[in-house]
Amino acid sequence: MTARLEKQQGDRFTIRLETGTGRFPAGTLVELITPERYYLGEISSCDGDLRTITTEHELDRAAVTAIQAAWVSPRGAATLPGTPTGQ
Known part of the structure; x- marks a missing residue:
């Protein structure tokens, strides 16, 4: 869905859907x-x-990016000290 932000007040956002976006009840x-x-x-x-959207959760994108950068693919997965494979 693509929309334009009309208003934000606390945890509530009012958005305007773009034409042809579809139904979102x-x-x-x-x-x-x-x-x-x-x-x-x-x-x-x-x-x-x-x-009108009432939000339940908010995540900082910079923090999410930092977490994503720390993750490694399963083939070369990082292990933590004290775990069975990280000794």
């Missing part, structure tokens, strides 16, 4: 992505092409 779980953060929430109300 109340109760739909959504992920909002901004340059700084990821938000996970649910569409709580609909009014034409406007949707």
Whole structure:
């Protein structure tokens, strides 16, 4: 879904859906992505092409990027000291 942010107030976002985006009724779980953060929430109300989203979780994108950089693929998986394979 592509949308334009109309308003943010605390944990609530009002977005305007772009034409042809599809149907997203109340109760739909959504992920909002901004340059700084990821938000996970649910569409709580609909009014034409406007949707109000109540967010439940917020993640800092820089922190997520740092965590992703620390992960290694399973073939070369890193181990932690004190674990059975990390001794």
